[in-house]
Amino acid sequence: xxxxxxxxxxxxxxxxxxxxxxxxxxxxxxxxxxxxxxxxxxxxxxxxxxxxxxxxxxxxxxxxxxxxxxxxxxxxxxxxxxxxxxxxxxxxxxxxxxxxxxxxxxxxxxxxxxxxxxxxxxxxxxxxxxxxxxxxxxxxxxxxxxxxxxxxxxxxxxxxxxxxxxxxxxxxxxxxxxxxxxxxxxxxxxxxxxxxxxxxxxxxxxxxxxxxxxxxxxxxxxxxxxxxxxxxxxxxxxxxxxxxxxxxxxxxxxxxxxxxxxxxxxxxxxxxxxxxxxxxxxxxxxxxxxxxxxxxxxxxxxxxxxxxxxxxxxxxxxxxxxxxxxxxxxxxxxxxxxxxxxxxxxxxxxxxxxxxxxxxxxxxxxxxxxxxxxxxxxxxxxxxxxxxxxxxxxxxxxxxxxxxxxxxxxxxxxxxxxxxxxxxxxxxxxxxxxx
Amino acid sequence: xxxxxxxxxxxxxxxxxxxxxxxxxxxxxxxxxxxxxxxxxxxxxxxxxxxxxxxxxxxxxxxxxxxxxxxxxxxxxxxxxxxxxxxxxxxxxxxxxxxxxxxxxxxxxxxxxxxxxxxxxxxxxxxxxxxxxxxxxxxxxxxxxxxxxxxxxxxxxxxxxxxxxxxxxxxxxxxxxxxxxxxxxxxxxxxxxxxxxxxxx
Amino acid sequence: xxxxxxxxxxxxxxxxxxxxxxxxxxxxxxxxxxxxxxxxxxxxxxxxxxxxxxxxxxxxxxxxxxxxxxxxxxxxxxxxxxxxxxxxxxxxxxxxxxxxxxxxxxxxxxxxxxxxxxxxxxxxxxxxxxxxxxxxxxxxxxxxxxxxxxxxxxxxxxxxxxxxxxxxxxxxxxxxxxxxxxxxxxxxxxxxxxxxxxxxxxxxxxxxxxxxxxxxxxxxxxxxxxxxxxxxxxxxxxxxxxxxxxxxxxxxxxxxxxxxxxxxxxxxxxxxxxxxxxxxxxxxxxxxxxxxxxxxxxxxxxxxxxxxxxxxxx
Numbered sequence: 001x002x003x004x005x006x007x008x009x010x011x012x013x014x015x016x017x018x019x020x021x022x023x024x025x026x027x028x029x030x031x032x033x034x035x036x037x038x039x040x041x042x043x044x045x046x047x048x049x050x051x052x053x054x055x056x057x058x059x060x061x062x063x064x065x066x067x068x069x070x071x072x073x074x075x076x077x078x079x080x081x082x083x084x085x086x087x088x089x090x091x092x093x094x095x096x097x098x099x100x101x102x103x104x105x106x107x108x109x110x111x112x113x114x115x116x117x118x119x120x121x122x123x124x125x126x127x128x129x130x131x132x133x134x135x136x137x138x139x140x141x142x143x144x145x146x147x148x149x150x151x152x153x154x155x156x157x158x159x160x161x162x163x164x165x166x167x168x169x170x171x172x173x174x175x176x177x178x179x180x181x182x183x184x185x186x187x188x189x190x191x192x193x194x195x196x197x198x199x200x201x202x203x204x205x206x207x208x209x210x211x212x213x214x215x216x217x218x219x220x221x222x223x224x225x226x227x228x229x230x231x232x233x234x235x236x237x238x239x240x241x242x243x244x245x246x247x248x249x250x251x252x253x254x255x256x257x258x259x260x261x262x263x264x265x266x267x268x269x270x271x272x273x274x275x276x277x278x279x280x281x282x283x284x285x286x287x288x289x290x291x292x293x294x295x296x297x298x299x300x301x302x303x304x305x306x307x308x309x310x311x312x313x314x315x316x317x318x319x320x321x322x323x324x325x326x327x328x329x330x331x332x333x334x335x336x337x338x339x340x341x342x343x344x345x346x347x348x349x350x351x352x353x354x355x356x357x358x359x360x361x362x363x364x365x366x367x368x369x370x371x372x373x374x375x376x377x378x379x380x381x382x383x384x385x386x387x388x389x390x391x392x393x394x395x396x397x398x399x400x401x402x403x404x405x406x407x408x409x410x411x412x413x414x415x416x417x418x419x420x421x422x423x424x425x426x427x428x429x430x431x432x433x434x435x
Numbered sequence: 436x437x438x439x440x441x442x443x444x445x446x447x448x449x450x451x452x453x454x455x456x457x458x459x460x461x462x463x464x465x466x467x468x469x470x471x472x473x474x475x476x477x478x479x480x481x482x483x484x485x486x487x488x489x490x491x492x493x494x495x496x497x498x499x500x501x502x503x504x505x506x507x508x509x510x511x512x513x514x515x516x517x518x519x520x521x522x523x524x525x526x527x528x529x530x531x532x533x534x535x536x537x538x539x540x541x542x543x544x545x546x547x548x549x550x551x552x553x554x555x556x557x558x559x560x561x562x563x564x565x566x567x568x569x570x571x572x573x574x575x576x577x578x579x580x581x582x583x584x585x586x587x588x589x590x591x592x593x594x595x596x597x598x599x600x601x602x603x604x605x606x607x608x609x610x611x612x613x614x615x616x617x618x619x620x621x622x623x624x625x626x627x628x629x630x631x632x633x634x635x636x
Numbered sequence: 637x638x639x640x641x642x643x644x645x646x647x648x649x650x651x652x653x654x655x656x657x658x659x660x661x662x663x664x665x666x667x668x669x670x671x672x673x674x675x676x677x678x679x680x681x682x683x684x685x686x687x688x689x690x691x692x693x694x695x696x697x698x699x700x701x702x703x704x705x706x707x708x709x710x711x712x713x714x715x716x717x718x719x720x721x722x723x724x725x726x727x728x729x730x731x732x733x734x735x736x737x738x739x740x741x742x743x744x745x746x747x748x749x750x751x752x753x754x755x756x757x758x759x760x761x762x763x764x765x766x767x768x769x770x771x772x773x774x775x776x777x778x779x780x781x782x783x784x785x786x787x788x789x790x791x792x793x794x795x796x797x798x799x800x801x802x803x804x805x806x807x808x809x810x811x812x813x814x815x816x817x818x819x820x821x822x823x824x825x826x827x828x829x830x831x832x833x834x835x836x837x838x839x840x841x842x843x844x845x846x847x848x849x850x851x852x853x854x855x856x857x858x859x860x861x862x863x864x865x866x867x868x869x870x871x872x873x874x875x876x877x878x879x880x881x882x883x884x885x886x887x888x889x890x891x892x893x894x895x896x897x898x899x900x901x902x903x904x905x906x907x908x909x910x911x912x913x914x915x916x917x918x919x920x921x922x923x924x925x926x927x928x929x930x931x932x933x934x935x936x937x938x939x940x941x942x943x944x945x946x947x948x949x950x
Contacts, residue, residue, distance in 0.1 A: 194745075199839030205745035205776030205811060208838055274753070275746030321723050323744035323774070514664060517675040517703075517942075527637075527947030529653060530660035539667065567670045 007424040010040040014049030014385060016375040018351035021051055026381035029424035034377060047426065049385060052418050055355050057089025057382040059362035059371050061152070061181070061259055062235055062307035063332065065091075065122070067113060068106070069098025073403045074312035076113040076122060079332070081400040082310070083120040084428035086332040087384030087417040090121040090363070090371045091310075095132070096157040102127035102138040104146035111148035119427045119434075123366065126150040128169050128180060132158050137169055144176045151367040154181035156235055157282075159217055161187050167224045174230035179257075179365060181233040182221050184242070185283065189213035194323060196284040200269040206322065209284050211239035218242050222249035222256055233365055234258040236309050238283040240293030247302045257365045259307035260294045262338035263329055267291070267407055277318050277325030278407050281311070284327075291342075298357060299348040305362045308335045312403035330406040333399050338408070340388060340415030359384075370423075381424040390416035400433065450607065453598055454619035459579070459610075462595035463492070466577055467499035469593050470546060473575070480544040481509045482577075485561055486531030488550040491612045492579060496548060508546075509536040513568065518560035533564075540569035546593075550608045552578040555589035580619055582606050637943050639752040639768040643779045643819040651822060655787050657939035658932065665702070665935075676705035679945050682730050683771070685741040686712040691906060691930065692771050692781075696739045699937035705736075705945070727751045731762035736945055738766055745774030745811075767944045775809045780940060781905055782815035784933040786823060788925050789860055791932070792901045797824030802854050803845075804830045805864035805886055805913065806875070808837050812905045813864055817845050828854055832885065834875045851886055855895035862903040863888050863913050883912045893918045901925050 009026040016022065016034075023038035024031060040046050064070075065079035076093075083091050093110055095101030101110060107124040114122025126143040130136045132155045143150040153173065160166045160182060173180050190213045195201035197208025218234055222245065225232035237243065237258050249256050263281060268288050271279045279285060297303040311328025318325050339358065343349035349357070363372025373379040393412050396404030419429040426434045454462060474480045482497050484490030490512040501507025514531040522528075547561055558576060565571060577593035582600040598621065600606065605622040609615075637650070646654070665671050681700040685693050693709060700707035710730075721729075723742070730738050738755075740748050748770035759765040772778040790796055801820055807813040807829050820827050821844035828846045829836070840847055848854050855861065866882065876882045883889075888902065893915070896902075902914075902924045910916045919926060 197838050199842050202837035202839045203814070203843075205774050205814060207775075275749040276753070316722065319722075319724055321742065321744040321747040321750050323746075324723070514660065517661075517664060517673045522675065522946045523948055525948050527943045530657050530664070530942075533660065533664040533666075535667070563674065567672070568668055 008041075008044040009047060009381065009421070009424050009426070010038060010044050011047045011049050011054070011383075011385070011421070012038070013051050014054040015051065016054045017355060018053045024054070024375070024381070026424040029381055031375070031377050031379050031381050034375070047419060047429075050387070050418065052385050052387045053351055054375060055087075055351065055384045055386060056359040056372055056375060057384050057420065057422060058087045058336070058358040059366065059368065060088050060091045060308050060310070060332065060335070061233070061305060061362045061366055062156070062261075063091045063093055063310040064096065064312065064328065065093045065110070066312060067097065068109065073314045073317070074401055076110065077117045078400055078402045079310070079312070080114065080117045080119040080122065081433045082330070082332040084420045084433055085400055085417065085431065086334070087336050087386060087420050088120055088332060089382045089384070089420060089422045089427070090123060090366070090368055092123050092125050092152055092366055094125050094154060094156045095127040100127050100131050101125070102130050102132070104139070104142045104148070107143050107148040107150050108146050120422065121368070121371070123152070123368070124148050124150060125156070125181065126153045128153045128155045128160050129165060134158065134161055134165060137165065137172065140169070140172060140178065141176060144178055151178050152181050152233070153178060154183065154235065156181065156183045159183050159185040159187060163220060163224065166221060167228065170225050170228040170230035170232065174228055177367065179231040179233045179367070181235050182217065183235050184214045184217040184221065185209075186213040186217050189216075193284075194280070195272055196269045196286045198269060198287060200272055204272060204275070206272070209282075211241060211286065214239050214283060215242045215245055219245045222246075222254045225256060226252065226254045229255070231255045232257070236261050236264065236283055236307070237294065237297075237303055238264045238286050238290060240290045243293050243297040243302055246297075250302065257304040257361070258302070259305045260298055260303045261309045262306060262331055262335045262342075263407060265291055265294050265298070265306075265342040266338050271407070275322045277320060277322050278329070278405050278409070280322060280325050280327050281309070281329050282327035295342055295348055298343065299353070304357070304365065306335060306339055306357050307362065308332050312401045313405050314403050318405050328405070330396070330399060330401050330403065332401070334394060334406060334408050334413065336384070336386060336417055337392070337413035337415045341413055344388065345414060381421055383421040384417055385419040385421070387416050387418050388414065390414070392416055450620040450622050452618065452620050453580070454596060456617040459617040459619065462579065463495050464499055466593045466595055467496050467503055470496065470577065471500055471504050473592070474544055474546075476504070477544050478506060480546060481511060481536055481540065482546050482548055483565065484510065484512045485547065485549045485557060486512050486514050487613060488608060488610055489548045490532070491610050492550060493548040496577065511536045513561060513564045515557055515560035515564050518563045520556060520560065535568050540565065540571045542570070542572045544573050544575070545571040546575045546577055548577045550579050551606050552576075552581045552591055553584050555585050555587035558589050559587050580606055580608060639748075639755070640779055640940055640944065641748045641752055641768065641770045642777045643782050643815045643822070646779075646819065646822065648822050648824070651783070651786070651819060654783055654936070654939045654943060655790060657942055658783075658787050658935040661938045661942070662935045671702055673703050675946055676700065676703040676941060679705045679736045680734055681705045681707045681737045681739065681941065682710060682735045683707065683739040684710045684726070684730065685771070687741050687743055687772070689741055689772065691933075692741065695930070695933040696771060696937050698934050699941055702934070703938055703941060705941065723747060723750065724754050727754050728758055728762050731755060731759065731764045731766040734764050735766050736764065737769060737941065739769045739771045740773070741771040742773050745776035748773045765949065769940060769944065772811055774811065775814075776811050777815045778811040779815050779819070780933070780937055781812050782819040783940070784929055784936040785816055785862065785903055785905070786819055787932040787936050788903065788929045789901060791928065792925055793859055793899070796820065798826070799859040800826045800828060800857055802828045802830050802851075802858045802861045803864065804851060804861060804888070806835045806866050807831045807840070807864065808835045808875075809867065810864045816862060817843055821845065828858070830854055830886070832876055851892065852895065855892060856897065858896060858900055860901040860903060861888065861896065865905060865907065866909060866913055879912050887912055888914045888918050890915045890917050893921070893923065896923065903929060905929070
């Protein structure tokens with residue numbers, strides 16, 4: 001294990017949360033001074049902030065780094081680079097690897113690889129059930145107590161479909177101060193499903209994934225979480241009516257949080273007519289009405305956070321007939337821009353709001369004490385410096401991920417990450433990873 | 436196929452008239468007499484037109500023969516598009532009518548009828564098509580206009596009018612059934628495809 | 637036209653043009669001893685069937701042969717497909733061998749679209765810009781079936797525009813139904829889909845057709861009724877209680893066929909499940925156009941190959 005030493009840094013001319021321009025002095029990875037006209041002490045490097053917006057470093061509760069077992073699509077190093085370039089300082093790596101991250105050995109491996117790469121805090125998510133099979137609970141306590149300090153458990157990719165197993169997992173987790181993140185999909189309703197059940201899929205002859213398969217599981221799990229007094233996190237909400245279920249559960253005091261992906265904020269099933277599997281994702285792209293509801297719910301706070309569900313797939317898994325293609329899209333390097341496009345530019349979210357959904361709330365949900373902190377003296381210097389005015393054209397081949405399966409290929413998007421700082425150390429700057 | 440055999444503009448100023456409406460009628464009558472003479476009352480002779488104008492001419496010839504000899508020969512049509520050697524040079528063309536008289540063509544005298552003879556390629560295609568429909572006793576060829584520029588060893592047995600032309604000229608052949616009026620005109624340097632007769636290869 | 641993937645590629649004029657070509661081809665071959673045209677001499681047509689279908693494959697093969705194309709049949713078993721080769725690699729391999737046209741039947745919806753996209757994108761690699769014909773992709777479309785049905789209806793009824801045509805049965809899983817609803821609507825027919833709610837696709841309200849749950853109510857006003865195949869595996873998916881109850885509600889019995897007007901035509905894409913979908917006496921009655929459909933299939937597929945392959949490359 002390599003421990004990267006905290007660093008000293010003077011960041012000049014930045015606007016925290018888009019407010020007035022200041023300079024920020026960092027010593028030993030901690031903010032020591034904020035004010036106008038600061039000068040760098042002897043030997044302290046300067047990062048010219050260029051008048052850009054300074055936000056707390058982004059935290060992604062949902063990525064797939066594919067290591068171990070899927071290195072042809074991504075590994076911890078390439079995924080960490082993509083994260084740093086996307087403004088992220090912490091990511092939660094889902095356990096659907098090969099072998100599955102359902103034991104302390106595997107989660108510690110992932111955690112250690114993240115430390116070795118050192119670009120972003122990689123927090124492995126442990127499996128809820130052994131082998132993601134939904135039958136037998138995995139050793140949650142052992143994984144939580146391991147060096148990886150697992151704080152989130154999920155069978156993501158699959159739903160913990162059995163209500164009894166889900167109930168026991170929630171009850172058991174409540175004593176460990178960890179959260180169960182549910183991939184809400186009633187598999188009995190989605191057998192063979194290929195696309196959002198709606199007009200488009202039915203015309204294209206693609207078996208439908210009904211929104212009710214999400215709503216019913218979320219409703220059930222909220223009831224179970226309330227009974228257990230446990231924390232429930234719902235992954236990648238995709239349907240407008242799930243929002244209503246969540247709103248009611250939150251009003252009733254259920255400890256439930258939810259995420260939405262950038263693609264469910266922007267993209268719809270109208271893209272499916274080419275049968276290009278780059279648009280295949282689970283849960284599926286839904287209707288324009290749903291994306292509108294996702295944006296409103298995120299602004300309202302019913303949906304707590306944006307998480308990318310960054311899911312790289314090598315071309316042999318995507319450049320196939322639709323049915324054979326694996327679901328998933330790249331997300332880390334485009335998340336911020338999609339958020340600017342869908343939420344900031346239309347005025348649904350200000351920079352405080354962006355900090356909330358991309359950093360503060362995810363850090364809270366994921367139990368990370370040193371992420372998502374205020375930009376203030378005495379706090380860790382963990383930032384994303386962003387230029388809201390920038391425009392760029394997405395090219396999958398130019399992204400840091402090993403795979404290139406971005407649905408935004410060729411799309412012109414607003415907002416760019418200028419630099420990412422993790423505890424005083426620059427991890428990415430001007431589109432390049434720090435080495 | 437229809438389009439490249441029909442003039443877009445039925446006669447523009449500057450065209451030279453080769454045959455008037457009355458000339459066309461007279462010419463058809465003359466060919467009818469020649470056919471009667473040469474087929475010597477073969478009652479099983481059949482006129483097969485090459486669509487579209489060849490078929491119309493075949494019908495008129497049959498009527499004229501009927502008028503002069505008392506017996507109008509049977510008429511049919513054979514579309515040659517599927518047998519053309521220049522299919523790959525243009526987008527796929529619509530097909531025309533094929534209508535072979537009941538009883539087929541075996542051992543019959545077939546008079547192929549077309550409007551304008553030029554390269555001979557259409558007639559070559561028609562001969563191939565005829566062969567697939569049966570084995571005629573003999574095949575003769577009647578055309579209203581022969582404008583020269585042959586590319587294959589083919590000649591007509593009955594010719595309405597020989598017209599020496601240059602390659603950049605177009606023969607515009609009009610028939611009342613399709614164009615409202617009969618006539619044959621020569622167009623100089625007219626736009627490609629605006630003339631009737633065999634398209635230049 | 638470079639590929640034929642979906643009936644939505646066809647506007648009314650193009651579809652009518654294909655039907656006209658099919659009629660002319662039928663005419664050109666009528667009563668001939670030599671049923672062979674030289675039109676596609678030297679062109680290679682490969683049929684690539686990932687699902688068994690004797691009728692469609694043979695129909696395409698005959699269509700190609702009657703136009704003098706070299707036709708080669710590949711089936712998924714016994715080829716490198718069974719060794720796990722990807723659809724793209726198989727597709728590129730056939731192009732590299734010089735296939736001017738690949739006729740594909742595949743269980744995955746959209747696979748013909750993907751093959752066409754690869755053919756368009758990768759022809760520099762393979763050296764041949766292959767045309768793709770969809771011969772049935774999953775539960776999406778079967779455009780040549782719809783064209784041959786339209787040809788049959790035009791033959792029997794004289795016209796399609798303004799005619800009322802019922803499509804009965806498992807519309808949800810039927811590529812034949814999808815192609816027919818959209819093609820017949822394009823050609824001006826009034827389409828009525830008749831199926832139990834469990835076999836109606838989501839959003840069918842936005843299709844160019846009317847939906848009815850009752851066959852008996854619709855039959856007296858139909859000009860044609862098209863019975864769909866009910867696949868055996870659907871009987872175990874809780875779509876309807878039993879084949880007996882399906883036959884009672886949606887089978888074309890003799891008594892029910894009697895409700896049709898005298899001029900009405902009965903179609904079935906085959907293979908028929910006699911007794912359940914259609915009574916044997918109805919299938920063999922003069923109203924039935926089942927065998928005419930098969931015969932028209934060859935001419936329609938010749939027309940498709942003609943329009944894709946005979947002209948200048950686009």
